[in-house]
Amino acid sequence: MSGRKQFDVNEALDKAMRVFWQRGYADAPLDALGSATGLGRGSLYGAFGGKSALFRQCLDRYASTYAAQYEQALAAHPADPIRAVEAFFDVVLDRIADPTVPAGCLIAQSAAQSPTLEEDNSSHVRALLDTQRTRVRAALADSSAGPEVLDELATFVVAVNQSLAVLSRAGASNAELRTVARLACTTVADTIARARPEPTTHN
Incomplete structure (x- = not known):
């Protein structure tokens, strides 16, 4: 058919996503x-609207690729927020250990480069981190800790998640990363336990 694109958009996004994931936005030239x-400069602009718009679509592609796995892990233990966080980190660490994908995390790498990104893309990265935080916060809700403590823990879990990605790119071993995740889960459990209200005693 005349005018029909001769390439698979999702496949092109996956390939472009890997370039951004490996190199970062600034070091991913159009060439x-x-x-x-497999697209020329003109085709890239025609299909995706330029490098900045392509990057934003790759961020969404990355988020949608892994979001379902994170959501499933966090929702699998509705009565046990600690186990939900452990399951979340298991998924994160499995992705990091996957030899078929680049090291680290596209969102973590992009967050580190936020000062060099265009404002729209920087805001988009922040929004994806906020979405992750909201997802973790929902998994922690079924506990006796107060809202402020749970807000802080959700931020902490997201921070550890991003740190795992950075450490993996720096060459940290899987055993080292799992130690970090285990200590993070212990911190979450201990914090929730300390925040649990004392039982009321009656004279």
Whole structure:
């Protein structure tokens, strides 16, 4: 058919996503993106609206690829928020250990480069982190700790998640990363336990 695109948009996004994931936004030139996707500069602009718009679509592609796994892990233990956090970190660590994908996390890498991103993309990265925080916060809700403590713990869990990605890119071993995750889960459990109200005694 005349005018029909001769490429798979999702496949092109996946390939471009890997370039951004490996190199970061600033070090991912259009030539590299074109080589990865098989598209010329004009086709990239025509299909995706330029490098900045392509990057934003790759962020969404990355988030949607892994969001379902995170949500399933966090929702699998509705009465046990500690186990939910453990399951969340298990999914994160399995992704980090997957040899078929680049090291680290596209969102974590992009967050570290936020000062060099255009404002729209920087805000988009922040929104994706906020979504992750909201997801974790919901999993922690079924506990006796107060809202303020749970808000702080959700931020902590997201921070540890991003740190795991950074450490993995720096060459930390799987055993080291799992130690970090285990200590993070212990911190969450201890914090919730300390925040539990004391039982009322009657004379």
